[in-house]
Amino acid sequence: MKDFQPVFAGIDVGASRTKAVILDCAQQIIGRAVVKSGTDFEAASHQCLTLALLMAGCTAEQIAKAMTTGYGRKNVAISQESKTEISCHARGCYYYFPQTITIIDIGGQDNKIIKLDESGKRLSFKMNRKCAAGTGAFLEEMSTRLDIPLENLDGLARQSMSMVELGSFCTVFSATEVLEKIRQGKKVPDIVKGLFFSVIKRVMEMDSLSEHVVMTGGVVAHNSYLVKMTEEMIGRRILVPDFPQLTGAIGAALYAQTIMNYEL
Amino acid sequence: MAEEKKVVRKKIEAAVQMNRYMSDYFYELNEADKTRSRKIAWCTSVGPAEILRAMGFLVHFPENHGAMLGATRMATDMIPIANASGYSPEICSYLTADVGAYMKGVTPLSRAYPGIDRVPRPDVLVYNTNQCRDVQDWFAWYAAEFKVPLLGIHTHRGVKDVGDAHVASIASQMKALIPQLEAISGNKFDIDELRHVLTLSKECSSLWKKVLDTASAMPSPITFFDGTIHMGPAVVLRGTQTAVDYYNLLLAELNVRINNKVAAVEGERFRLYWDGMPVWGRLRDHSDLFAGAGVNVLASTYCNSWIFSAFDPEDTFNSMARAYTELFIVRADDAKEAYIRRMIEFFKVDGIIYHDAKTCPNNSNCRYGMPQRLEALTGVPSLTINGDLNDLRLVSDEQTKTNVEAFIEQLEEK
Numbered sequence: 001m002k003d004f005q006p007v008f009a010g011i012d013v014g015a016s017r018t019k020a021v022i023l024d025c026a027q028q029i030i031g032r033a034v035v036k037s038g039t040d041f042e043a044a045s046h047q048c049l050t051l052a053l054l055m056a057g058c059t060a061e062q063i064a065k066a067m068t069t070g071y072g073r074k075n076v077a078i079s080q081e082s083k084t085e086i087s088c089h090a091r092g093c094y095y096y097f098p099q100t101i102t103i104i105d106i107g108g109q110d111n112k113i114i115k116l117d118e119s120g121k122r123l124s125f126k127m128n129r130k131c132a133a134g135t136g137a138f139l140e141e142m143s144t145r146l147d148i149p150l151e152n153l154d155g156l157a158r159q160s161m162s163m164v165e166l167g168s169f170c171t172v173f174s175a176t177e178v179l180e181k182i183r184q185g186k187k188v189p190d191i192v193k194g195l196f197f198s199v200i201k202r203v204m205e206m207d208s209l210s211e212h213v214v215m216t217g218g219v220v221a222h223n224s225y226l227v228k229m230t231e232e233m234i235g236r237r238i239l240v241p242d243f244p245q246l247t248g249a250i251g252a253a254l255y256a257q258t259i260m261n262y263e264l
Numbered sequence: 265m266a267e268e269k270k271v272v273r274k275k276i277e278a279a280v281q282m283n284r285y286m287s288d289y290f291y292e293l294n295e296a297d298k299t300r301s302r303k304i305a306w307c308t309s310v311g312p313a314e315i316l317r318a319m320g321f322l323v324h325f326p327e328n329h330g331a332m333l334g335a336t337r338m339a340t341d342m343i344p345i346a347n348a349s350g351y352s353p354e355i356c357s358y359l360t361a362d363v364g365a366y367m368k369g370v371t372p373l374s375r376a377y378p379g380i381d382r383v384p385r386p387d388v389l390v391y392n393t394n395q396c397r398d399v400q401d402w403f404a405w406y407a408a409e410f411k412v413p414l415l416g417i418h419t420h421r422g423v424k425d426v427g428d429a430h431v432a433s434i435a436s437q438m439k440a441l442i443p444q445l446e447a448i449s450g451n452k453f454d455i456d457e458l459r460h461v462l463t464l465s466k467e468c469s470s471l472w473k474k475v476l477d478t479a480s481a482m483p484s485p486i487t488f489f490d491g492t493i494h495m496g497p498a499v500v501l502r503g504t505q506t507a508v509d510y511y512n513l514l515l516a517e518l519n520v521r522i523n524n525k526v527a528a529v530e531g532e533r534f535r536l537y538w539d540g541m542p543v544w545g546r547l548r549d550h551s552d553l554f555a556g557a558g559v560n561v562l563a564s565t566y567c568n569s570w571i572f573s574a575f576d577p578e579d580t581f582n583s584m585a586r587a588y589t590e591l592f593i594v595r596a597d598d599a600k601e602a603y604i605r606r607m608i609e610f611f612k613v614d615g616i617i618y619h620d621a622k623t624c625p626n627n628s629n630c631r632y633g634m635p636q637r638l639e640a641l642t643g644v645p646s647l648t649i650n651g652d653l654n655d656l657r658l659v660s661d662e663q664t665k666t667n668v669e670a671f672i673e674q675l676e677e678k
Contacts, residue, residue: 071662086670087677110663122674124639127667129650 006064007056008260010252011045012085013037013072016108016136017218018044020052021249022063023257027095031056032246041072049078065256069248071109081259086114086125088251093214094120095254096241102210104203104230105247106219108136113207126207132171134202136219142195145175146188153192154223160193174198196226200233214239221245271552274528276490278514285506286496290377296322297384303449304384306406308399309499310569310588311392312417312438314465317503318458319442320451324384325500326402330358332372333365334544334654342368343655356398357623357654363405386412388448390441394419394594396626413448415441419589424596426589434585459577461503462584466575468502471511473571478518479562480611483527485518487560488538489551490528491567498570533558534675537607539565540619541627541653546661553665557672563611565592565604566627593626600629601638608644614675616646617668622658645678647671 005024012019014037022031033051037044045068053060066079073082085107093103094116103114111134115123132138143150164186168174174195181191199219213234215227221244231238241247296302305321307313309328316323333339339357342364347353349367351360365371366383373380389403389412400416407414417437420430442453475494479486494514501507521528536554538561543550554561574590576583588594592603607613616638618630625631635646649667652658 071666084666084670084673086666087673121677124645125670125674127663129663 005058005062006260007031007058007062008253008257009049009052009063009066009078010088010249010254010256011049011066011068011076011078012070012088012246012248012252013041013045013068013076014085014108014218014248015071015110017245018048018070018072019246019249020045020048021246021253022052022056022058023250023253025257027254027257029243029246029250031058032243032249034245037072041075042077045072045076045078065260067252067256067259069252079256081256083252083255085248086112086127087122088248088255089216090114090116090120090122090125090251091254092247092249092251093216093241095250096247097212097214097239099212100210101212101214101239102207103214103216104209106134106136106199106203106215106217106226108140108218111135111203111206111217113203113209115207115210124207128202128206131169133169133174134199136217138171138174138199139195139219139223141171142175142178145178146191148188148192151222153195154225156189156192157196157223157225157229159189160187162187162190163197164190164194166194166198169202193229196223196229199226200230204233209234211236212239214241216241216244216247218245271555272530273551273555274526276486276494276514276517278510278517279494281513282494282497282510285501285510287377288506289500290373290380293322293324293384294373294377294380297382303387306386306389306403308391308395308403310394310591311390312441312584312588314458314461314503314584315438315441315445316390318461319445319449319453321388321445321449322384323500324386326362326383326406327358327399328496328500329371329373329383330362330654331544332376333361334358335547336372336375337545337656338365338370338372339545339654340656342370343657353623353655353657355623356396356402357652359398359402360623361654362402366406366409386410388413388415388445390415390417390445392417392419392588393421394588394591396624413444415444417441419594421594422596423589423594424599426586430589431582431585434589435581438581438584455580458580462575462580463577464505464508465503465572466577468498468504468507468511469570469572469575471508471515472498473568473573475511475515475518476563476567476571477610478515478522481522482535482612483525483529483532484535484560484562485521485526485528487528487551487555487562488564488567489542489547489561491564492542492547495567495570502570527560528562529555529558529560531558532560534560534614534672535612536561537563537604537611537613537616538619539604539616539629541566541621541624543619543621543651543659544654545656546651546659546664549661550664553668557669559672561617563607563613565607565629568607569593597629597632597634601634601641604634604638605642608642613644615644615671617671618646618648620648620650622650622652623655624653627653645671645674
């Protein structure tokens with residue numbers, strides 16, 4: 001049914017994962033994919049887009065416009081146009097929640113807090129400093145140290161009965177602290193919950209929050225307990241879009257569509 | 265692939281003359297160092313250089329040398345040498361780069377000026393803590409190394425309004441330097457010579473201000489990045505006719521640009537203000553990053569630091585004391601905020617970039633809520649970038665680029 005129908009592609013070439021989204025003219029997501037970015041952004045973006053097109057039942061020729069975003073946004077040949085992940089996450093989140101929102105995006109390499117007004121205009125944004133604290137990289141490092149698969153962290157944190165608090169900003173110092181807690185006989189689920197709490201604290205230090213808070217990013221997508229913990233911390237419900245890891249790619253696809261409409 | 269836009273840089277013709285003047289300055293110092301024909305003083309860049317010049321010293325400015333180490337990207341290799349000898353990576357990276365380079369026996373002067381193989385050796389070191397305490401420790405290291413006298417002025421800091429008590433205190437400290445400088449230089453202090461030097465310094469300062477103020481034109485004929493290069497004479501040659509001649513030349517060229525509507529950044533779309541130090545090792549990259557997007561970072565607190573409006577040759581010590589205390593860096597946040605508000609209005613800026621320089625807390629004005637307060641007052645958005653003046657280990661190019669591009673996208677949506 002999608003033959004010869006124009007579609008719009010958004011490709012978010014992140015430091016850890018590459019994400020692709022295909023939107024139809026009605027702004028519906030008809031294809032999506034996530035692959036590891038690895039060391040060849042070009043290959044990863046090509047593979048990711050191919051998978052998304054396959055899911056959409058479309059061909060590359062149907063792409064009326066593609067837009068790239070993310071860390072490797074200027075390193076791939078798929079598109080001549082790119083926008084920063086700040087703009088694309090904002091656009092993608094506003095698509096789901098068209099109101100005044102504060103977006104917390106926890107990615108593999110960086111965190112962002114983006115504030116939008118009721119019309120979707122960006123009021124401000126903050127990115128984490130040059131430090132892995134509070135990012136997916138922190139959890140990846142800790143999962144290696146604890147010899148626990150990354151995907152098991154969420155389940156373990158949920159089992160915690162008595163969270164262990166970690167004090168350090170620094171990933172390396174936190175690892176030392178974790179070893180110390182293991183020596184003290186602390187339970188692994190309690191330590192893992194402490195790691196989640198550390199991520200949340202680092203993010204909360206970046207900026208204040210408005211009433212409606214949206215959480216996105218790969219870390220959020222794979223660790224829903226982290227959202228629950230954040231809700232408990234701020235005392236209100238947090239909005240999470242259908243595909244929290246894809247909001248950047250969705251935003252990029254929406255920009256692609258806007259540009260085409262403008263050009264037409 | 266989304267291609268990076270190539271930036272065509274508009275050269276300022278006067279730079280050729282500036283390079284000659286700077287070359288003459290460094291070779292004169294080198295000659296005096298080798299022959300010991302003139303006494304040499306080291307001085308902080310916003311220190312009492314006029315007194316030293318009036319007493320016959322040639323003056324070397326270690327901060328200028330620190331900036332050269334940064335701009336040539338030598339600093340990051342020198343800093344660890346100082347770190348290893350007990351000078352923390354958290355303190356001023358001018359200090360650590362400069363001391364590290366000395367310990368290694370290298371200087372960027374050798375690259376720029378063949379035949380110069382070291383910084384000129386001092387007969388005296390004179391600092392003013394109006395910028396920070398680090399200058400005192402920095403100069404103390406060299407005083408011990410060269411076994412020469414270390415003299416200093418201790419400025420009040422965090423000053424809201426500069427009052428008579430502040431001025432009297434600094435003026436008396438300046439006067440107290442005189443007998444010691446007479447003994448070191450072998451020259452008797454001559455108030456008329458100081459008046460002469462101060463007259464030239466005031467003229468230099470006034471012309472430098474006019475140069476920077478040309479950025480209020482739309483489009484601006486100059487960028488902040490140009491300013492960081494062309495401020496050289498205001499730093500090392502103020503108090504001389506050479507500096508006055510240079511800024512007359514530069515000002516004339518910029519005025520021609522204004523008359524002909526020549527923009528420093530082609531198609532100037534947005535005008536930004538830079539607060540804090542430049543990232544010396546990334547001057548060109550940052551200049552290209554903004555210019556490539558049609559954005560001119562055209563004014564700054566930093567380049568304005570060498571404007572000394574209070575200088576008065578008829579009231580030498582008091583006016584120097586006032587001028588060196590009125591500086592932005594010496595002031596309390598409310599005075600700083602009032603200043604930046606004036607700059608926003610005068611230069612008609614669309615946004616502010618705050619550079620949070622890891623090793624320069626005194627020149628990083630975003631750490632006590634100022635960006636948030638100013639944004640609430642003016643509605644002018646701001647971006648804070650993390651980095652450093654000299655230590656490129658503290659600079660994340662990708663983070664900076666994404667932040668800047670996202671900020672420009674935000675301005676486009678406004």
